[in-house]
Amino acid sequence: MKINKLQLLSLSGILGSILMFAGDMLLYYEPVSGLEYDSVARMGTMPIERLIAGGLIGPIASVFSLIGGYLFYMVFRSVNKVLAMILFACIAIFFIVAGTYHAMFPNYGFVGRLPELLQPQQLLFIRTYLKSIYILISICGTFFTFLLFYLVIFKKSLYPKWMLLFTPTLLILMAGFVKDYIPYPLGAIVYGGWINLCFVLFFIVCLIHFSRRKIIDHELYEA
Numbered sequence: 001m002k003i004n005k006l007q008l009l010s011l012s013g014i015l016g017s018i019l020m021f022a023g024d025m026l027l028y029y030e031p032v033s034g035l036e037y038d039s040v041a042r043m044g045t046m047p048i049e050r051l052i053a054g055g056l057i058g059p060i061a062s063v064f065s066l067i068g069g070y071l072f073y074m075v076f077r078s079v080n081k082v083l084a085m086i087l088f089a090c091i092a093i094f095f096i097v098a099g100t101y102h103a104m105f106p107n108y109g110f111v112g113r114l115p116e117l118l119q120p121q122q123l124l125f126i127r128t129y130l131k132s133i134y135i136l137i138s139i140c141g142t143f144f145t146f147l148l149f150y151l152v153i154f155k156k157s158l159y160p161k162w163m164l165l166f167t168p169t170l171l172i173l174m175a176g177f178v179k180d181y182i183p184y185p186l187g188a189i190v191y192g193g194w195i196n197l198c199f200v201l202f203f204i205v206c207l208i209h210f211s212r213r214k215i216i217d218h219e220l221y222e223a
Contacts, residue, residue, distance in 0.1 A: 006071050006158075006210035013068020013203035016095070019061035020102060021196035026054030027105055028192060031185030034178070039192055040123075043105065044112020055106035062099025066092050068203055071210075072148070079155045083147065090144035094137055101133045145169040158210070166205045171198040 027046065028039040043051060069091035076084035104126070111122045145167055152159050164170075175194045182190045190197070 004210065006074060007207055009068050009071035009074065010203050010207035010210060011068075012064045013071070014200060014207065016061045016063070016065030016068055017196050017199035017203060019057055019064065020098075021193045021200065023054045023057030023061060023102060024193045024196060025189070026050050026057065027109070029188045032187040033184040034180055034182030034187045034191050036184070037179070037182075037187035037191050039105075039188070040108045040112075042188070043109035046109050048109070051106040051109040055103045058102030058105075059099040061102075062095045065095040065098075065199070069095060071206060075159050076151050076155075076157055079151060079157050083151060087144060087147050087151070090140045090147065094140040094144060097133060097137050097140070101130060101137060104130055104133070141169050160209070163205060163209060166202050168195070168198040168202050171201070 027050075028042040030042050032038075070088060072091060073084045073088035076087060107126050108123070111119055111126065114122060148167065149164060151157065152161055152164055172195055175191065178194075179191050
């Protein structure tokens, strides 16, 4: 069966999200419950080689996720090319910066090997820098979500309204509510990988949907 372009982009997004999840697990996986989960403490005991591998996956994964994000331009360009480009720019910046954010996490493990007296100040520097990066990620993610909802609710496209329920920004907000209920040994997997698992689910839903749709307007799938 022939695979259309939106399916290929969805597959790229799935691959990027799975790679990022794998990077998370390399950085801090351990069999714990949600209540016991502490990624920073775990990284302080993780082998250096594993920390490096886990961090390096981030930028590589973001490339595949960025390619996957191009499907939003493909879907909405027939509705409004300018808004479709802005939508893609938001998610592209999101994935690029998220890859950088992920690549910084091994520093927690490196600092964990310093004498205890030196650790608090170094951890403060890392957290301050990562907080700045996270703010940029949040801005891009929020703007993307609002623009996506606007286009889907008020414009007609191949993107159905029910798919908004799987928007990662909404699912990510649920993380804090489920942490305390995650049983052993799934704490690091479910809560530690929550964000990337949300994107895996999101792109899987896109893949399923765009696999079922018949291509009515061939030009919509042209690059």
